[in-house]
Amino acid sequence: MCHNRQGIVRKTIGYFWPIIFSLGIVLWPGNSGAVEKMDLPIQLQFKLLIKAATYNRAQSIKDPEVLRVGLVYSQQSNSQQVAQEVFALFGTVETKVRQYKLAVVPIEFQNTRQFKQDTEGSKIHIYYITPGSTSHLASILDISNQLKILTMTGISEYVHQGVALGVANSGSRPEFIYNGETARNSGADFHSNFLRLVRVIRR
Numbered sequence: 001m002c003h004n005r006q007g008i009v010r011k012t013i014g015y016f017w018p019i020i021f022s023l024g025i026v027l028w029p030g031n032s033g034a035v036e037k038m039d040l041p042i043q044l045q046f047k048l049l050i051k052a053a054t055y056n057r058a059q060s061i062k063d064p065e066v067l068r069v070g071l072v073y074s075q076q077s078n079s080q081q082v083a084q085e086v087f088a089l090f091g092t093v094e095t096k097v098r099q100y101k102l103a104v105v106p107i108e109f110q111n112t113r114q115f116k117q118d119t120e121g122s123k124i125h126i127y128y129i130t131p132g133s134t135s136h137l138a139s140i141l142d143i144s145n146q147l148k149i150l151t152m153t154g155i156s157e158y159v160h161q162g163v164a165l166g167v168a169n170s171g172s173r174p175e176f177i178y179n180g181e182t183a184r185n186s187g188a189d190f191h192s193n194f195l196r197l198v199r200v201i202r203r
Contacts, residue, residue: 036157042085055191057189062125068103068125069124069127072133073108086130109139116143126151127144159179176197177198179200
């Protein structure tokens with residue numbers, strides 16, 4: 001039984017590494033012009049986070065076929081730039097991640113009421129939060145708790161502030177950083193094999 005569990009964990013780890021190596025990645029801070037530091041290139045971080053989302057068992061209950069990602073941005077130029085790049089990479093072509101068809105929906109944060117309405121109208125499952133969201137991050141997190149939406153980001157500091165899952169540069173390789181309290185509040189139920197790969201953040 002022990003050897004079987006170890007094999008499953010190795011399989012889970014192996015699922016992520018081809019993404020990194022296939023992109024020919026060398027780790028560097030993102031060049032998106034963001035105020036907050038993005039440790040990893042946008043294409044890599046987004047791919048890793050979306051792969052991670054497929055290990056959330058609650059997602060298969062919400063929708064077993066489609067993973068709808070709300071691409072959260074604001075009027076700040078750096079936020080718009082990152083959102084445009086993500087959408088160009090993943091929102092304009094048909095993409096499948098494991099068993100899920102990926103749907104990327106840009107959602108601008110203008111005010112709390114409109115943002116919540118747009119989220120509900122688009123039936124969002126996940127928020128990917130772009131740089132430049134500090135001033136309204138608390139409002140985004142409040143809505144994510146109300147609507148049980150998993151939050152993700154490429155800004156490691158946002159995970160310390162309450163976002164559920166992020167990615168960061170850990171020396172020679174990326175690492176997942178995980179805010180368990182926020183994840184549970186959003187209704188997430190990650191597989192234990194995935195949780196063995198994360199660094200847990202406690203607020």
